[in-house]
Amino acid sequence: MRAPExxxxxxxxxxQLTEPGDPRVASVVADAGAQRLYASVLAERGERSxxxxxxxxxxxxxxxxxxxxxxxxxxxxxRFVVPGDAEWPARLDDLAHAPALQQRGGPPLGLWVRGPLxxxxxxxxxxxxxxxxxxxxxxxxxxxxxxxxARAGSPVVSGAAYGIDQAAHRGALGGGGDTVAVLACGADRxxxxxxxxxxxxLARAGAVVSETMPGGAPMRIxxxxxxxxxxxxxxxxxxxxAAVRSGxxxxxxxxxxxxxxxxxxxxxITSAPSQGVxxxxxxxxATLVTSGAEVLEIVAxxxxxxxxxxxxxxxxxxxLTSRDQQxxxxxxxxxxxxxxxxxxxxxxxxxxxxxxxxxLHGGGFVERDEDGWRLAALAQE
Amino acid sequence: MRAPExxxxxxxxxxQLTEPGDPRVASVVADAGAQRLYASVLAERGERSxxxxxxxxxxxxxxxxxxxxxxxxxxxxxRFVVPGDAEWPARLDDLAHAPALQQRGGPPLGLWVRGPLxxxxxxxxxxxxxxxxxxxxxxxxxxxxxxxxARAGSPVVSGAAYGIDQAAHRGALGGGGDTVAVLACGADRxxxxxxxxxxxxLARAGAVVSETMPGGAPMRIxxxxxxxxxxxxxxxxxxxxAAVRSGxxxxxxxxxxxxxxxxxxxxxITSAPSQGVxxxxxxxxATLVTSGAEVLEIVAxxxxxxxxxxxxxxxxxxxLTSRDQQxxxxxxxxxxxxxxxxxxxxxxxxxxxxxxxxxLHGGGFVERDEDGWRLAALAQE
Numbered sequence: 058m059r060a061p062e063x064x065x066x067x068x069x070x071x072x073q074l075t076e077p078g079d080p081r082v083a084s085v086v087a088d089a090g091a092q093r094l095y096a097s098v099l100a101e102r103g104e105r106s107x108x109x110x111x112x113x114x115x116x117x118x119x120x121x122x123x124x125x126x127x128x129x130x131x132x133x134x135x136r137f138v139v140p141g142d143a144e145w146p147a148r149l150d151d152l153a154h155a156p157a158l159q160q161r162g163g164p165p166l167g168l169w170v171r172g173p174l175x176x177x178x179x180x181x182x183x184x185x186x187x188x189x190x191x192x193x194x195x196x197x198x199x200x201x202x203x204x205x206x207a208r209a210g211s212p213v214v215s216g217a218a219y220g221i222d223q224a225a226h227r228g229a230l231g232g233g234g235d236t237v238a239v240l241a242c243g244a245d246r247x248x249x250x251x252x253x254x255x256x257x258x259l260a261r262a263g264a265v266v267s268e269t270m271p272g273g274a275p276m277r278i279x280x281x282x283x284x285x286x287x288x289x290x291x292x293x294x295x296x297x298x299a300a301v302r303s304g305x306x307x308x309x310x311x312x313x314x315x316x317x318x319x320x321x322x323x324x325x326i327t328s329a330p331s332q333g334v335x336x337x338x339x340x341x342x343a344t345l346v347t348s349g350a351e352v353l354e355i356v357a358x359x360x361x362x363x364x365x366x367x368x369x370x371x372x373x374x375x376x377l378t379s380r381d382q383q384x385x386x387x388x389x390x391x392x393x394x395x396x397x398x399x400x401x402x403x404x405x406x407x408x409x410x411x412x413x414x415x416x417l418h419g420g421g422f423v424e425r426d427e428d429g430w431r432l433a434a435l436a437q438e
Numbered sequence: 439m440r441a442p443e444x445x446x447x448x449x450x451x452x453x454q455l456t457e458p459g460d461p462r463v464a465s466v467v468a469d470a471g472a473q474r475l476y477a478s479v480l481a482e483r484g485e486r487s488x489x490x491x492x493x494x495x496x497x498x499x500x501x502x503x504x505x506x507x508x509x510x511x512x513x514x515x516x517r518f519v520v521p522g523d524a525e526w527p528a529r530l531d532d533l534a535h536a537p538a539l540q541q542r543g544g545p546p547l548g549l550w551v552r553g554p555l556x557x558x559x560x561x562x563x564x565x566x567x568x569x570x571x572x573x574x575x576x577x578x579x580x581x582x583x584x585x586x587x588a589r590a591g592s593p594v595v596s597g598a599a600y601g602i603d604q605a606a607h608r609g610a611l612g613g614g615g616d617t618v619a620v621l622a623c624g625a626d627r628x629x630x631x632x633x634x635x636x637x638x639x640l641a642r643a644g645a646v647v648s649e650t651m652p653g654g655a656p657m658r659i660x661x662x663x664x665x666x667x668x669x670x671x672x673x674x675x676x677x678x679x680a681a682v683r684s685g686x687x688x689x690x691x692x693x694x695x696x697x698x699x700x701x702x703x704x705x706x707i708t709s710a711p712s713q714g715v716x717x718x719x720x721x722x723x724a725t726l727v728t729s730g731a732e733v734l735e736i737v738a739x740x741x742x743x744x745x746x747x748x749x750x751x752x753x754x755x756x757x758l759t760s761r762d763q764q765x766x767x768x769x770x771x772x773x774x775x776x777x778x779x780x781x782x783x784x785x786x787x788x789x790x791x792x793x794x795x796x797x798l799h800g801g802g803f804v805e806r807d808e809d810g811w812r813l814a815a816l817a818q819e
Contacts, residue, residue: 338704
């Protein structure tokens with residue numbers, strides 16, 4: 058399935074003329090359709106009603122019409138995925154119902170994609186984002202969680218930034234899974250420079266995605282727009298290390314607006330990069346997660362991933378009869394006591410206690426001292 | 439106010455004859471009263487109906503009647519606080535309504551107390567408990583939280599065990615506040631030996647408390663009983679580092695049964711002693727807390743302690759006009775752009791943008807390169 062060419066061209070045209078994530082554009086497109094809006098922009102250029110959208114049309118197009126832009130993009134290895142294409146990830150449409158944030162919102166007109174990974178195969182993709190000034194603890198945690206999640210078949214979506222983002226992409230690749238980088242600049246650009254190898258690898262073996270026109274520069278406003286795409290491409294967002302004003306909190310906010318799970322990985326309370334995560338968990342906006350398995354349990358279809366709660370080393374005490382356990386509970390920790398005294402504490406007949414003590418001694422649970430029976434070291438809590 | 443002497447003696451007598459925390463005893467005392475139960479135990483000794491409670495009476499009393507026991511205790515610096523005494527902390531009575539746990543439950547018959555701190559002055563006391571095998575991170579966290587809480591006037595209640603308990607008591611003392619140790623053995627005993635200095639200090643300057651008869655040995659069953667007293671003496675319980683089967687989880691469970699706040703201090707996800715805490719927060723049984731101030735906000739009377747959410751360093755960006763912020767948002771991060779290009783991105787007239795850029799340059803938010811204006815390093819997210 059492929060969107061009609063006229064629709065794609067109209068969307069390229071609108072993308073040339075407008076800033077990514079402008080909720081006014083998304084809203085008119087939803088009402089009137091991209092082709093009618095584009096036709097009206099072209100026809101009424103300069104008129105008051107569409108003035109805000111179209112006034113810079115000429116300079117923004119750089120002299121290329123949409124068909125020419127698509128040709129240039131194709132030569133650079135980029136495709137423009139729009140609604141109606143089989144590759145269009147339907148979950149992006151949920152952005153139409155999420156409240157705007159910092160004057161950004163709505164589904165993108167389309168996504169520029171570089172790389173072989175198709176956006177309709179993201180399944181239970183997980184967004185994993187966090188601080189650019191990550192600690193080695195945070196980077197390790199992000200990498201480990203990403204590896205487990207990706208290995209289980211959930212692609213990892215992140216932003217290719219320094220710190221947690223890069224650790225998440227690399228963890229996913231190390232786990233043998235898929236990963237998607239969503240950029241604030243054009244998908245043909247390399248930013249930050251430190252992500253060059255990663256982005257070039259993803260262009261060959263994953264996907265580099267952007268709502269911004271090819272060649273477009275990274276600007277703060279585009280990071281804010283970009284964050285909503287990260288959250289919308291995934292079925293849940295995990296935050297690893299986000300200082301109190303981190304941009305990653307913006308992505309978590311978007312996941313919340315999309316009514317999708319927000320998860321937070323805790324860290325030491327003395328670590329500033331964990332503060333934002335702790336705040337989010339404390340306020341109830343995020344669920345605490347400590348492993349990839351816990352993330353999968355939350356984002357995967359019910360029953361598919363059920364985490365066994367860690368139960369501690371099963372102590373052999375659990376295999377004692379309940380009578381023997383009762384006796385064991387009554388054995389002193391410190392100074393030994395006679396079977397009669399233990400029998401009184403336990404409320405059990407002394408002969409029965411004596412034989413229980415014999416069994417417990419055989420199992421190494423109790424030991425003798427000059428005063429009688431006491432708990433063996435291994436049986437202590 | 440002081441309980442009638444007959445009541446105190448009856449409770450001493452029952453405490454001699456029964457194991458601390460036996461919910462059957464608490465239930466009969468609640469129905470019939472301690473004096474009637476004690477009289478009936480003495481009168482019907484050996485009869486089937488009270489057999490379980492009284493059969494060991496003779497041997498347990500060690501030849502001393504309750505009045506003699508009280509005399510011995512007073513000589514050892516111990517008082518026996520019972521309901522009806524002004525010092526009786528009414529919140530212990532809540533144990534009458536909490537469901538039993540591991541066959542322990544109900545209010546204690548009385549508490550043996552050593553030390554000048556009165557149990558009716560505990561106010562918004564906070565229980566701070568955790569793993570005996572604490573990490574230095576956990577011990578530091580417990581000590582810091584205890585210091586803040588105690589300095590604010592909330593006594594810290596804990597169990598004098600190795601690790602978190604000792605760090606909590608010491609933190610409270612370091613904060614210049616009160617602290618109460620609740621023991622599983624008799625309040626006149628020193629256990630563990632490593633807490634000797636601490637317990638001796640508390641006997642002079644705080645309080646050492648136990649439900650167990652003076653001289654009584656520490657046993658596993660008494661730790662389980664003791665944990666409910668720790669939870670019941672405090673208005674909320676904070677858990678710092680508790681491995682998956684830690685006894686501290688038992689204390690947290692008691693706080694939950696008492697419908698009192700349970701709080702958990704997070705740690706690295708790689709740290710086994712934090713696993714039990716993370717599990718409790720994840721399940722919703724505990725609220726995540728990261729500081730003494732957050733603990734106080736939860737346990738203190740409404741409005742008394744309101745935590746200012748950490749807001750990050752206030753960036754001077756916040757002091758810009760909203761127009762200048764809009765312009766700043768449209769300035770490229772990487773390669774400079776002309777004022778006209780920035781004006782188109784921002785959707786603001788170019789002259790207005792030019793003057794904004796001038797102000798932003800003065801404030802160090804933007805800088806020039808050969809292509810135009812770009813974000814200065816300090817203004818980057």
